[in-house]
Amino acid sequence: DTGVSQNPRHKITKRGQNVTFRCDPISEHNRLYWYRQTLGQGPEFLTYFQNEAQLEKSRLLSDRFSAERPKGSFSTLEIQRTEQGDSAMYLCASSPKGGSYEQYFGPGTRLTVT
Amino acid sequence: QKEVEQNSGPLSVPEGAIASLNCTYSDRGSQSFFWYRQYSGKSPELIMFIYSNGDKEDGRFTAQLNKASQYVSLLIRDSQPSDSATYLCAVAGGGSYIPTFGRGTSLIVHP
8 A cells, every 4th residue: 555646746837838637546445536725724625536437526616627537546637727826735535445434645736826 | 515613723732731623513414523634735644533422542642523512623642742733624424425624723732
């Protein structure tokens, strides 16, 4: 068990560019979550996958955000036409099968939009 | 909308003291309750979870749950400077696999 991994760890981009982040969950965890966190706030839910199915997406998430989880393994989060307000830490978490809800977070990707 | 409330702090305690962190939640259907520790610039780390009313102890940490009062707390005994971090409360259940997080309480343990 190597834990949840995320790449890249840091990303600096110019406003208007597209960025893509990757998350590799703990093996055999079937649930995967994306969160966004800004300073002084708790993690804000973005979207959730169970296996390859995207089951829920935050109403606060604009159409510029899209996520995939092909084959129920790794996941990608893409932000199109980035804005300065997108600057945040993007966290990925995974949860084991079954009825438990505990989440194990990756190290996060810190995005800075200039 | 489900809400999870935490006092943002900072809560300052001397080394060796008991730190008490509190969390209230709005959804009576909640079934699972979590405490995460988050060091500055790092991601959250799960330290405790509790599903039933009462206390759950793990080392220096004790989670306490009172569903009637919709209240969950975390006690840290023999606090150490290395415990200085933000502690996030998360609540889940009621038909959703998506935990709701509080804003976190900043804990400072001073020597």
